[in-house]
Amino acid sequence: MIYTDRLVLKKVTLDDIDIFTEILSDPDLTRYLPKGESYTQEEIKNYVQQRCEHWQKGFGTYVVTAKQNPSEKIGYVGIETIATTHFRDIRYSIATPFAGQGIAFEAAKNCLDNYFADGIGEKVFGAAVSQNKASIRVMEKLGMQQEGNIKLYERDDMVYFSIK
Numbered sequence: 001m002i003y004t005d006r007l008v009l010k011k012v013t014l015d016d017i018d019i020f021t022e023i024l025s026d027p028d029l030t031r032y033l034p035k036g037e038s039y040t041q042e043e044i045k046n047y048v049q050q051r052c053e054h055w056q057k058g059f060g061t062y063v064v065t066a067k068q069n070p071s072e073k074i075g076y077v078g079i080e081t082i083a084t085t086h087f088r089d090i091r092y093s094i095a096t097p098f099a100g101q102g103i104a105f106e107a108a109k110n111c112l113d114n115y116f117a118d119g120i121g122e123k124v125f126g127a128a129v130s131q132n133k134a135s136i137r138v139m140e141k142l143g144m145q146q147e148g149n150i151k152l153y154e155r156d157d158m159v160y161f162s163i164k
Contacts, residue, residue, distance in 0.1 A: 002062065002109045007103065009062035009077060012051045019073035020048050023093045029123045032132040033093075034153040059120050061091065066109045067120050074098045074114050078105040079115050079124055082152050089125040089152065092138070112142060112163065126161040127152055135143050136161075 002009040023029050024039040024047065025101060031037065054060040061078025065071070071119065075094035082089055090112065094104050112124060126144050128135040136159065144161035 002072045002110050003067065004106050006067055007074070007107055007110075008065045008067050009107060009111060011055055012048065012061045012063050012076065012078075014048060015054060016073065016076075017044065017048050019063055019076065019095065020044050020051075022095050024073065025049065026096065028045065029093060029096065032129045032135065034127070034155055034158070036129075036155065051076075051078070051080075054078075059088075059113055059115060059118075062107075062111065064094070064103065074103055075107070077104070079111060080129050082125075085152065086124055087152060088121055090125070090139075090142075092135075097126075099134075104134075108138060108142055110116055123162055123164045125150070125152060126157050126163075128161075129155065130157050130159050 021044050024044050025127065030039065051061040059079055061076055061080060063076055064074045066074060072133050075092065077092040079088055079090050090108055092104050092108050115121065126139040128139065139161040142163060144163045147160040147162050150160050
């Protein structure tokens with residue numbers, strides 16, 4: 001687990017399907033993901049299973065909870081290998097009721113700091129749909145620099161960042 005001033009980041013388990021269902025079935029949130037639309041219940045189940053299995057690599061996705069109320073799930077954050085590549089990217093999403101409180105930045109910063117401190121890797125990418133100004137601001141605040149000549153996902157409207 002990772003503890004921040006306000007948050008607890010714990011490794012995702014199959015029991016966390018509820019927060020992934022809340023986020024991945026929300027059309028306002030999923031329009032900014034590489035898929036661009038809400039996930040089906042079967043896709044969400046597979047998504048959570050894959051997040052759990054990724055931890056076999058020694059790093060992965062955390063469920064974000066409030067330190068003052070650890071049973072209240074707020075969102076997720078993690079660093080994972082992008083399918084069919086050797087690149088790693090940071091992923092985060094915060095449930096709508098908790099948006100705009102700096103939670104994504106706090107969770108992402110601590111996730112990155114932990115990843116680099118553990119010597120797991122040297123470079124992490126970030127991706128956002130160009131219209132997702134909030135996510136772009138988080139990456140810029142993290143110190144990530146825009147990458148010009150890379151395409152990690154199929155969508156043409158994505159911008160990419162990285163940090164070493």
